[in-house]
Amino acid sequence: MGTTTPSHLPVMYAQVLDGLRIRPDGRYLDGTFGRGGHARGVLERLGDGGRLLLMDKDPEAIAVAQAGFGADARVSLYRGSFADLGVWDETTAGLDGVLFDLGVSSPQLDEARRGFSFGKDGPLDMRMDPDSGESAAEWLARAGEAEIADVLWTYGEERMSRRIARAIVARRAEAPLVRTAELADLVAGIVGRRDTGIHPATRSFQAIRIHVNRELADLEDGLAAAHARLKPGGRLVVISFHSLEDRIVKQFINARAKAPPGNRRMPVAEAFAPTLRDIGGARRADAGEIAANPRARSAVLRVAERLEVAA
Structure with a gap:
C-alpha cells in the first residue's frame, strides 16, 4: 500500500x-x-x-x-x-x-463522439453499447419531467433536479437537446459555477449515464x-x-x-x-x-x- x-x-x-x-x-x-x-x-x-x-x-x-x-x-x-x-x-x-x-x-470519456463528456462537445449518446437501447438524447426527448427529476436525484444526488428537469422539458419544446454541450450549458445555467473545481453538470451527466445504461440493475x-x-x-x-x-x-x-x-x-x-x-x-x-x-x-x-x- x-x-x-x-x-x-x-x-x-x-x-x-x-x-x-x-x-x-x-x-x-x-x-x-x-x-x-x-x-x-x-x-x-x-x-x-x-x-x-x-x-x-x-x-x-x-x-x-x-x-x-x-x-x-x-x-x-x-x-x-x-x-x-x-x-x-x-x-x-x-x-x-x-x-x-x-x-x-x-477511452469512452476521451471520445467526444460517444457523448459521455460534458467537457467535449459531441452527440448526446452516453450508451456503452451504441447498438442497444435509447441514447441519452432519445430518453430526454420522451421522458416526463417527473421521471427526469427522479433520475437526476436518485442517481446523481443533484439537489436542483426538479429545476433542471423543468428546464429540459421547456427547452425541448423549442428544439431537441442533441449535443453534450447543449445539455452541459443548460445545467450550468441553473446550478451555477460553483467554486469547487467540479463542473456543475457532473452529477446530471452521471445520473443520465447510469440510467441509460441500466448500470445499477x-x-x-x-x-x-x-x-x-x-x-x-x-x-x-x-x-x-x-x-x-x-x-x-x-x-x-x-x-x-x-x-x-x-x-x-x-x-x-x-x-x-x-x-x-x-x-x-x-x-x-x-x-x-x-x-x-x-x-x-x-x-x-x-x-x-x-x-x-x-x-
Whole structure:
C-alpha cells in the first residue's frame, strides 16, 4: 500500500490482482475489459492450462480485446453485459475469479463522439453499447419531467433536479437537446459555477449515464450471476466509483457473509449458512496512486470469497 502506482496502470491494479488470488491453472472472468489493463495482469499470471474470459458491452473494447488477445488460446471473448455472464457457455464449468471494474472507462470519456463528456462537445449518446437501447438524447426527448427529476436525484444526488428537469422539458419544446454541450450549458445555467473545481453538470451527466445504461440493475444481476458461477474458494473482486454502486456491492456481500440480526419477537429463523466471506472490507487507493491517477480518489475495492456450502 505504500508504493506509487504508475498512472498508465488501471486503478488499484496490484490490489485487484492480489484480490483475485490467481492460480496458473485457474479460470477467470473480466466482466469489464475496457482496454485490457487488468486482463494483461491476469494473463501474465496464468499458465498454459489457465483460462481468461473477457466481456464488455462496448464493441470498441471488444475490438481491442480481439486485436490484443484473440490469438491467445487461453482467452475467450463475449460482447455483452456482465449481467449475462451466466448465459455464456464458457462460464458453466465454474470460475475461480470474477472482476467487475464499474463505471465509464477513460477511452469512452476521451471520445467526444460517444457523448459521455460534458467537457467535449459531441452527440448526446452516453450508451456503452451504441447498438442497444435509447441514447441519452432519445430518453430526454420522451421522458416526463417527473421521471427526469427522479433520475437526476436518485442517481446523481443533484439537489436542483426538479429545476433542471423543468428546464429540459421547456427547452425541448423549442428544439431537441442533441449535443453534450447543449445539455452541459443548460445545467450550468441553473446550478451555477460553483467554486469547487467540479463542473456543475457532473452529477446530471452521471445520473443520465447510469440510467441509460441500466448500470445499477446490471450490477445487481451481475453479482448474482457471479455468485452462482464462482467455485468454492473463487474470488469476487469489484471496483466501484460511486456510492450507489458500492452500497449495492457491500449489501450483496454482507447478505451472504453475515447472519441477519436476530429479533426476539419473531419465530426462530432457519440457521444461516454463509456463502461468501468478506476479505478485508472496503479498500481505497493510497496517496501515491491518487497522485499518479486522480481517478483513483473515488475508487472503492471489495473482495469476497465463495464458500463451500454443505449439501
